[in-house]
């Protein structure tokens with residue numbers, strides 16, 4: 327609907343965001359699921375709460391790194407599955423202000439990122455492995471799912487929902503304008519009205535009418551939820567959240583209408599800090615994958631997992647800086663861009679800025695001879711520029727191209743190397 331398009335306009339324009347997974351699990355440094363994977367009880371996990379004191383936490387540095395990377399919005403964990411709250415909730419003692427750091431980490435994050443002009447989102451886990459009224463025994467992933475001690479234990483799930491809705495209302499009302507609520511995640515029968523999702527969404531929209539929500543009140547990285555069904559529920563969310571994958575050809579609903587989507591991707595193979603996971607994706611790969619998302623009409627939410635001291639891992643900082651160097655020169659081919667309606671050329675991808683009536687040919691593999699600007703009629707071309715420098719690129723017509731007169735060709739010069747080895751972008755402004 328039109329109002330939905332207006333509400334998501336900034337999101338589909340900005341295209342590139344920072345995901346931040348941080349909390350007590352940064353101390354054991356084996357990822358954010360260790361409580362579940364290692365069946366760690368609340369009691370055995372308490373030592374991390376008692377120790378948590380990220381003395382180097384300086385969200386202004388995080389915000390600057392994100393801004394320099396070309397990121398326009400961020401989403402940070404306010405509460406992950408372990409139930410630890412990084413904000414000063416009046417509804418629990420299990421919060422960062424009660425740890426040795428005594429800080430409202432979310433408030434500092436919001437203030438620092440807003441100061442850099444970056445929109446702020448909050449990740450909030452629907453799942454809570456710390457709360458006594460969240461199902462334990464027999465749950466799909468609760469740390470105590472196999473512990474006989476909890477077999478037949480009574481859980482007042484309505485009491486948990488009252489807590490969960492109450493905390494989300496705190497986040498809606500005590501931290502200023504929040505741009506995104508990123509819920510995570512529904513599974514089995516734990517979805518939709520099991521979370522009292524209609525009541526929840528109405529409460530949120532009452533406080534923050536423009537806030538965007540993901541689709542995980544009724545889905546997860548699995549499934550799209552009703553947003554792609556052609557008849558979205560009241561809690562379908564505003565975007566689909568494919569995880570650790572870029573949809574092979576974007577996401578359309580059952581009526582073949584484009585659906586707003588955002589791929590969330592880790593830099594290595596963990597969301598939360600993992601000391602031994604050095605499998606970082608190279609920056610040039612991430613640049614190409616960001617362009618792939620945009621060329622398919624989607625966003626990328628790229629994750630960092632700060633460590634127990636509150637520092638972004640140096641590998642992540644280096645990657646963000648390298649991405650930023652490319653974005654500084656070529657961001658116009660990402661922001662405000664999307665699906666071009668042109669078949670993917672062999673050498674790269676095409677994005678289009680519909681408002682600016684401009685195409686961007688992303689060349690990641692140099693060609694023999696010249697670059698064919700596929701899917702484009704010469705008669706539609708107003709001007710062609712090398713995006714990074716603004717240099718004019720002439721349309722080449724000679725004996726080499728004479729067999730393909732309908733195709734506009736451009737040249738990067740005599741070198742067999744691309745001007746930008748990561749991704750060289752040709753900007754084509756169209757007539758009319």
Ligand code: GLC
Pocket residue numbers: 347358359510511546547569590597
């Ligand atoms: C999965 C994981 C969770 C992570 C999320 C990010 O839901 O359970 O740890 O925060 O993906 O998309």
